[in-house]
Amino acid sequence: MISKRMEEALNEQINKEAYSAYMYLAMSAYCNSQGFLGFSHWMRMQYQEEVLHMTKMYDYILAQGGEVFLKTIEEPPKEYGTPLEIFQKTLEHEQFVTKSIHQLMGLAMEEHDYATQTFLQWYVSEQVEEEASVQDVLNPLRMVGEDKGGLMMIDQKLGGRMAPSIPAPAN
Ligand code: OFO
Secondary structure, three states, X not given: OOOHHHHHHHHHHHHHHHHHXXXXXXXXXXXXXXXOHHHHHHXXXXXXHHHHHHHHHHHHHHHOOOOXXXXXXXXXXXXXXXXXXXXXXXXXXXXXXXXXXXHHHHHHHHOOOHHHHHHHHHHHXXXXXXXXXXXXXXXXXXXXXXXXXXXXXXXXXXXXXXXXXXXXXXX
C-alpha cells in the first residue's frame, strides 16, 4: 500500500518518463532528418528504454493497489542543433530526471515507505547508468568537434546500440 501523496508523486514521475520517451523519439526523428542514422538509432533505443521506465512505475503503482493517472505529455521541441548540442541537452535532461528520482526517494524515506524505497533503488542506480552512457557519447563528441570524419565514425558506432531488455517485475 502507498500513500495518496506517494501515488501522486509516482504518477508525476510516469509523466516525466513519458516526456523523456517522447523527447528522445523527437530527437531520433531530428537526427534522421540530418542524415545521422546512428545517432537516430541510439535515440530510438533510448526512447524504448524510457517506455520501460514508465511501465515499470505503472506496474508498481498497480501492484501497490494505487491508481494510475496518465496526464498530458508536453510537446517536445523539433530542432536540437548539432550532435554535441543534442547530447548536452540529453545530459541536462537526465540530470533533471535524477533529481526527480532523488526527491521521490526523499519522500519515501520521510514516509517510512520501505517498499517504495526498495523499488526506487533500481531507478537511483539506473540514473547513474543513464548519465554515464550519455557521457560516453559526449566525450568523443567534444574530442572530434566539427570534424566530419570523426562525427561519421561516432554515428556508425552508435548505430550498434542494442535494444534495452525488459526490466525485472516491479519490486
Ligand atoms: Fe528514465 O531515465 Fe532517462 O529520462
